[in-house]
Amino acid sequence: MHTTLHYQDQRSNKVYRIAIEPRDGGYVVNFAYGRSGSTLNTGTKTACPLYFAAAQMIYDKVVREKLAKGYVLAADSQTYVTGSRKVTDIRPQLLNAVEDPEPLLADERFCIQRKHDGKRLLLHKQGFEITGINRRGLECGFPESIRGAAAALPHNFLLDGEAVGDTLHVFDLLEVRFTDLRPVPYKARLVELLNLLASTQQNAIQWVATHNGQAAKRCVLEKLREENAEGVVFKRIGAPYSPGRPNSGGDQLKYKFVETASVIVNAINAKRSVAIAVWENGTLVSAGNVTVPVNQLIPQIGDVVEVRFLYAMPGSGSLFQPVYLGVRDDITSAECTRDQLKFRREEVAA
Numbered sequence: 001m002h003t004t005l006h007y008q009d010q011r012s013n014k015v016y017r018i019a020i021e022p023r024d025g026g027y028v029v030n031f032a033y034g035r036s037g038s039t040l041n042t043g044t045k046t047a048c049p050l051y052f053a054a055a056q057m058i059y060d061k062v063v064r065e066k067l068a069k070g071y072v073l074a075a076d077s078q079t080y081v082t083g084s085r086k087v088t089d090i091r092p093q094l095l096n097a098v099e100d101p102e103p104l105l106a107d108e109r110f111c112i113q114r115k116h117d118g119k120r121l122l123l124h125k126q127g128f129e130i131t132g133i134n135r136r137g138l139e140c141g142f143p144e145s146i147r148g149a150a151a152a153l154p155h156n157f158l159l160d161g162e163a164v165g166d167t168l169h170v171f172d173l174l175e176v177r178f179t180d181l182r183p184v185p186y187k188a189r190l191v192e193l194l195n196l197l198a199s200t201q202q203n204a205i206q207w208v209a210t211h212n213g214q215a216a217k218r219c220v221l222e223k224l225r226e227e228n229a230e231g232v233v234f235k236r237i238g239a240p241y242s243p244g245r246p247n248s249g250g251d252q253l254k255y256k257f258v259e260t261a262s263v264i265v266n267a268i269n270a271k272r273s274v275a276i277a278v279w280e281n282g283t284l285v286s287a288g289n290v291t292v293p294v295n296q297l298i299p300q301i302g303d304v305v306e307v308r309f310l311y312a313m314p315g316s317g318s319l320f321q322p323v324y325l326g327v328r329d330d331i332t333s334a335e336c337t338r339d340q341l342k343f344r345r346e347e348v349a350a
Contacts, residue, residue, distance in 0.1 A: 261336075
């Protein structure tokens with residue numbers, strides 16, 4: 001049982017989807033929301049499974065509230081698969097940042113890829129069941145277009161990639177045909193990934209182009225910088241897949257052209273602005289304010305949101321020229337620490 005609601009005016013175009021879904025012998029009420037055509041944020045209205053009648057009361061109440069706010073019932077032209085938020089034993093490999101890409105450009109052991117500006121999504125296919133998993137190892141929602149593409153691909157598999165809108169940009173294959181590929185060198189995993197994607201025609205799951213050689217890597221880096229991409233990722237072609245993030249260094253490293261940080265919404269201001277904060281030594285400290293674009297929903301106090309910025313101001317810690325990117329339901333508030341922020345060189349040198 002599900003309902004799709006749509007709201008559009010001169011300033012916004014957003015969608016809200018709510019569904020009653022079976023879980024553990026009962027029913028839960030899950031939802032997804034955000035800008036139409038984007039990768040939606042997901043959540044649940046029920047902390048645990050309920051009887052159907054109780055779940056339907058919650059479901060009906062939410063639908064009535066949305067209709068009262070000006071939403072209208074819409075056809076499911078772009079269905080969204082909601083996640084159950086169950087904890088899985090699957091964890092992605094996370095990246096450490098580097099300040100200088102030059103050693104990695106010169107190192108023939110590393111390849112280079114574009115860093116896509118989306119949400120981490122692992123896609124697990126087992127028979128007819130297809131599950132999305134976020135960077136925290138929780139089951140999560142994902143667009144129906146990606147589910148359809150995964151269903152069209154053969155075999156059981158576990159893909160790792162970045163979801164941007166209705167497309168999953170895939171850069172790794174961890175399992176295929178019940179075989180664990182994590183111990184296999186990255187170069188061999190890429191070959192298996194290409195073979196899998198080439199076996200069926202579909203558009204929603206795309207391979208992330210990978211380049212080797214010093215000249216090619218330098219060319220890619222400069223081209224992506226000119227295109228205002230978020231950055232690049234360097235991966236050691238002979239390395240296995242190691243879940244988690246190493247304390248320093250590692251086999252997969254990112255170099256970003258722009259700065260981003262996950263911050264906590266601390267207050268709702270006037271004129272679509274929210275106050276943001278980060279943790280420092282156990283205390284929540286201000287990181288300034290950021291304006292929420294008209295095509296995005298105003299987040300709630302306590303939400304974790306992603307912000308792009310040029311640098312943090314010395315002293316105040318406020319972000320200079322912040323740009324609101326959206327809610328991050330795959331990052332905990334405990335991860336929103338001040339050491340994410342990059343300050344102007346004057347403060348670093350001091």
